[in-house]
Amino acid sequence: MTGDTPSSRCVKGLFNLYKAAYPDPAALSPESAWCPFESEMMIMxxxxxxxxxxxxxxxxxxxKGLNEENISSNMYEIVELRPHITLAVYNDISDLETYKERFYSFFGSVSSIEIKFDVLAVFPTTGTLFFGPTVTEDLISMHKQYHKEFSDLLEYEDRYYIPGNWDxxxxxxxxxxxxxxxxxxxxxxxxxxxxxxxxxEAGVVKLGYDSNxxxxxxxxYSVSIVGERGMAN
Known part of the structure; x- marks a missing residue:
């Protein structure tokens, strides 16, 4: 990095904090590290x-740009991946057909949400770069309502996505x-x-892993979310 501009000072500061907390890149956990299980082939x-x-x-x-610049290809190469916000993650849904009926019923009754992304940041423990949205009452309400409706699946859920932990x-x-x-x-x-x-739109996504x-x-399967909510401020 050359020069002394506000942007260069910003990324230099990020680099120094990041290196201080995680001096060994091999010690960084991938985003999939939230899964407590490892096997030759893993489904969540x-x-x-x-x-x-x-x-x-x-x-x-x-x-695509991160891939073409040889910075990172991992998101670009995941088969059938779509940009998203994750609402919940389960290590198992035992009866997908029964869950499907409940899933359609729940998301058929909620409204679409206008959302603003104004944060660009990193989770150092997983080496994850992300856009952070303005967290509105509508977004939090959808998350809480979903977990209230599907509280019977809590024992299968990753703890980072439950109310109070969700980022x-x-x-x-x-x-x-x-x-x-x-x-x-x-x-x-x-x-x-x-x-x-x-x-x-909301979807149930099958996550296929090889190790981490x-x-x-x-x-x-997925369902369109209809109706309107207010724009994020």
């Missing part, structure tokens, strides 16, 4: 909120070393502007 299920087309394409272009975000890159995190931040920072979008690497993320 995520409940994901999907965006309108313009914002989805905006995120996809970032994934909503849209992932741009994962498993970054300290150096990669700085380069990825610089790439996204140079043209960063707050983005507005809309949550218009996510290989695929196909949507098993």
């Amino acid at each position: 299920y995520a409940i994901e909120l999907f965006f309108d087309h313009p914002f989805e394409q905006y995120v996809r272009e970032i994934w 909503p975000h849209c992932t741009l890159a994962i498993k970054l070393s300290a150096e990669q995190a700085v380069e990825a931040m610089k790439y996204c920072y140079k043209d960063f502007r707050p983005q507005r979008g809309k949550i218009v 690497n996510r290989l695929s993320s196909p949507t098993v």
Whole structure:
């Protein structure tokens, strides 16, 4: 990094904090480290909120750009992955067909949510670069209502997604070393502007892992979210 501009000082500061906390890149956990199980092939299920087309394409272009710049290819290469906010993650849903009926019923009664992404940040423990949304009452309410409706699945759920622990975000890159995190931040920072979008769809996504690497993320089924909510301030 050369020069002494506000952006260079920002990423240098991030780099120093990151290296101090995690001096050994090998010690960094991938985003999939929230899963307490490891096996040759591992399946989990995520409940994901999907965006309108313009914002989805905006995120996809970032994934593509990080890949083309040889900074990070992990999000770009996950099969069938869509930009999203994760609402819940389960190590098992024993009866997908019964859950499907309840899933359609719940999301058929909620409204779409206007959302603003104005934060670009990193989770150091997982090397995850992400967009953070403005956390509105509508977003928190949807999360709480979902967990109230599906409280019987709590024993199967990853604790980071339950009410009180949830940190909503849209992932741009994962498993970054300290150096990669700085380069990825610089790439996204140079043209960063707050983005507005809309949550218009919810899906049940089958997460396929090989050890700690996510290989695929196909949507098993999904439902459009209709109705309108107010714009995030």
